[in-house]
Ligand SMILES: Nc1ncnc2c1ncn2[C@@H]1O[C@H](COP(=O)(O)O)[C@@H](OP(=O)(O)O)[C@H]1O
């Protein structure tokens with residue numbers, strides 16, 4: 036491993052770009068045109084498997100000994116020959132997209148070098164690492180925000196490198212996110228990249244125009260919350276109570292996937308708050324690893340509601356769920372206080388009338 040992680044960064048961007056091309060193509064072919072047949076299964080299923088096959092194939096070519104914690108395994112896929120055929124076609128198309136993208140580093144796949152079904156199924160299954168406290172491994176969420184993907188909203192291809200429980204590199208590809216937040220109808224599709232100790236960048240999906248990303252100072256009157264669209268994933272009414280404590284009047288921005296971390300990093304919204312709704316649900320490391328390093332490198336802090344850093348060394352999950360609070364470093368403490376106050380009210384420890 037180079038200390039600068041420059042090869043890891045290039046490979047991760049290369050892999051995420053190809054997976055984004057693939058998921059966009061799945062969306063256009065299967066969701067937008069409503070050509071989905073029963074045999075195609077859910078486009079999310081097709082896209083998830085194929086994107087994981089693409090990213091894992093590239094990672095394994097570049098770093099054969101690195102384990103991967105991926106969201107999918109190929110057990111169900113292997114029982115479904117029609118779905119398998121679809122996934123293999125899509126994955127090979129994306130892996131051979133170098134001609135379209137005009138580049139061909141050694142970890143890419145050249146024209147005519149198609150991967151076999153067996154190779155691609157085995158690549159998917161190479162995402163079977165369980166995580167843990169020691170050593171180096173990647174986390175992959177091939178389509179984060181599956182609900183957003185289906186509605187044509189935000190979703191993200193999310194890849195991170197973790198070394199001894201610390202997130203060292205995060206790459207988040209957001210095919211539907213406007214490149215310029217002040218031009219929501221302009222060019223869409225961007226990739227966010229952060230390397231621990233080296234800052235964060237945003238670039239277009241083609242890899243062009245890399246620009247540094249720093250969370251700007253946001254006047255308290257202009258702060259707003261970023262939160263999940265899905266009420267089952269994040270307690271919306273808790274966020275409302277915290278907003279009231281902080282006298283935030285702007286309506287929250289609801290968005291699927293880790294695109295929320297990306298928006299926070301570049302200053303569209305001031306606070307990402309995700310408090311649990313369902314007892315026992317444990318957050319997955321692949322849903323937060325790249326977002327966490329992105330926010331930290333852009334000048335923010337990510338903790339749980341106790342104010343402790345998220346623990347990426349416990350396996351596939353973050354352990355007992357105390358929620359996630361992400362905000363610019365200088366306002367994080369204020370938000371954390373408000374969250375703890377709202378929790379105390381919820382638990383009946385503070386008489387609301389006295390506030
Ligand atoms: N009850 C729950 N609480 C919190 N997160 C949940 C959840 N059920 C599913 N999720 C996770 O929420 C992710 C989406 O987050 P968001 O709401 O921010 O878009 C899902 O990722 P996938 O879409 O990759 O499955 C899934 O891992």
Ligand SMILES: [Mg+2]
Pocket residue numbers: 176178179180321322
């Ligand atoms: Mg996810």
